Amino acid sequence: MSQFDLDDFVAEAIAISKQDDAYTKIKQLMLATFTQADKVAAAIGDKYGKDVILYEDEKISIWHVYFDPTNVVPPHDHQTDVAIGIYQGTERNFIFQRTEESLTLETIQDMSPGDTLFLSPETIHAAGTATQEPVQGIHIYMAALTKISRSLFDWETGQPASFSEEVYEGLRRETAYLKRYTGT
Numbered sequence: 305m306s307q308f309d310l311d312d313f314v315a316e317a318i319a320i321s322k323q324d325d326a327y328t329k330i331k332q333l334m335l336a337t338f339t340q341a342d343k344v345a346a347a348i349g350d351k352y353g354k355d356v357i358l359y360e361d362e363k364i365s366i367w368h369v370y371f372d373p374t375n376v377v378p379p380h381d382h383q384t385d386v387a388i389g390i391y392q393g394t395e396r397n398f399i400f401q402r403t404e405e406s407l408t409l410e411t412i413q414d415m416s417p418g419d420t421l422f423l424s425p426e427t428i429h430a431a432g433t434a435t436q437e438p439v440q441g442i443h444i445y446m447a448a449l450t451k452i453s454r455s456l457f458d459w460e461t462g463q464p465a466s467f468s469e470e471v472y473e474g475l476r477r478e479t480a481y482l483k484r485y486t487g488t
């Protein structure tokens with residue numbers, strides 16, 4: 305990859321989404337692309353500085369994602385396969401296991417520029433920034449993310465609720481809240 309072009313990347317991902325074994329090929333595309341995350345950063349830079357849906361149809365959703373360092377994305381699932389690549393900042397992912405009564409931290413995974421993370425449809429995660437630097441990356445979902453029925457989960461009880469702006473706002477936390485998991 306001599307140079308990263310976002311339009312070309314989106315077109316390639318859309319083409320792959322129509323093929324057999326699309327998710328495997330999307331993972332390969334993301335791995336190859338973010339191996340050279342500096343080129344992605346050079347091409348996108350501060351062009352967006354926010355979440356932008358670059359493309360969505362029934363087979364694939366492609367998002368530019370921006371995490372403000374002051375906020376935390378509450379626990380949620382996606383109900384589809386996910387591929388995440390980071391080109392700026394460090395994203396801290398909290399992966400949970402849910403039982404009848406609780407949400408238990410399984411692992412913490414930090415992603416720096418060049419890293420990719422792949423999540424299965426049922427995986428429950430929360431995310432924030434690990435430092436004061438904003439996080440920017442590209443997220444690919446193998447479905448129309450805005451149309452599928454997925455869940456948010458209570459931080460304490462693991463109680464699921466249908467994903468909505470209202471529920472999301474109710475579960476939103478400050479970064480300091482995550483110290484309960486990291487102890488720092």
Ligand SMILES: [Fe+2]
Nearest residue numbers: 380381382429
């Ligand atoms: Fe997510």
